[in-house]
Amino acid sequence: MSQPPATDVVPAPRGGVEPDGDVVIETRGLAKQYRGTLAVDGLDLRVPRGSVFGFLGPNGSGKTTTIRMLMGLIEPTAGSARVLGRPMPGASRAVLPKVGALIEGPALYGFLSGQDNLLRFDSADPTADPRTRAVRVAAALDRVGLSAAAQKKAKAYSLGMKQRLGLASALLQPRELLVLDEPTNGLDPQGMREIRGLVRELAEDGTTVFLSSHLLDEIEQVCTHAAVMARGRLITQGTVAELAAGTRGRLAVTTPDPAQAVRVLEEHGVSELLADPHTGEVTGELPATPPDLVELNAALVTAGVRVRAFGVRRASLEDAFVALTGEGFNVAG
């Protein structure tokens, strides 16, 4: 039998990112125009295989529209998208069986049990083998921790349980890629923790997970990589560590003398100073060559500023977002 010749030629990484073969989602100039709204504008996205990729942006920034194009549910106005190396929507039939997707909440029948919902999903899949159906449904329920509630009607499930059942439906078949649109939306902190734990476990098993969120701390907690969207445009993408390292971190001083503190800090090169009159906290951006923090603190005290707390806050993705867009990460409705 003839084998393709072995080759050790690996395509050169472009711009420090993974070679093409290791990218599960790639878009070029992807755009979607609705009447009067450019929902997605010239998107170049690269999602490395094996990553937990956070697709981050305030409400209305174009995340769902992008996901719908990636899943072949709507046609782009311009540009192209490849998922698992194949063009979308053209190759939907070949690609979608390898992708588990949960978009805008699971569509469940409330009057059916969790188990019966999954049996129904599975029988609607023409590629699913009916002989192994019961086993696969049981395994999916077990995977998301719903075995004990399998016989309960879905309408009696909590929101978190419904979301987990939705995830189970995406896990009935082995998947190379999971696409989750705002998987923790509306969940309480416990429900969020459960979903985050599940996402981590799935990633450990080798599934690439692409999840959208408008919650920065969620992305920081669970994702290895992220892309930041604002108003339909990609602001940046990379590893979460790289994104957060793009900002220097903010100095924070708590004091009953904020006006004086602002003056002293300004003299020492601290910029973008903000004083919160309610908490007495003064924050600011340290200069590129930061002053010695011990001396800075001493300068405040010498100038008569009473210092309750003093420190540098670790740069977060939120800082990165604010630095990149010049706007706060407020959910824009």
Ligand SMILES: Nc1ncnc2c1ncn2[C@@H]1O[C@H](COP(=O)(O)OP(=O)(O)OP(=O)(O)O)[C@@H](O)[C@H]1O
């Ligand atoms: N079917 C549609 N027709 C017209 N405009 C739309 C349609 N779908 C989305 N939009 C608009 O496109 C923009 C992007 O919406 P999209 O839902 O993709 O954002 P999002 O980041 O996913 O936000 P959310 O988290 O609120 O869903 C918004 O201004 C929205 O109003």
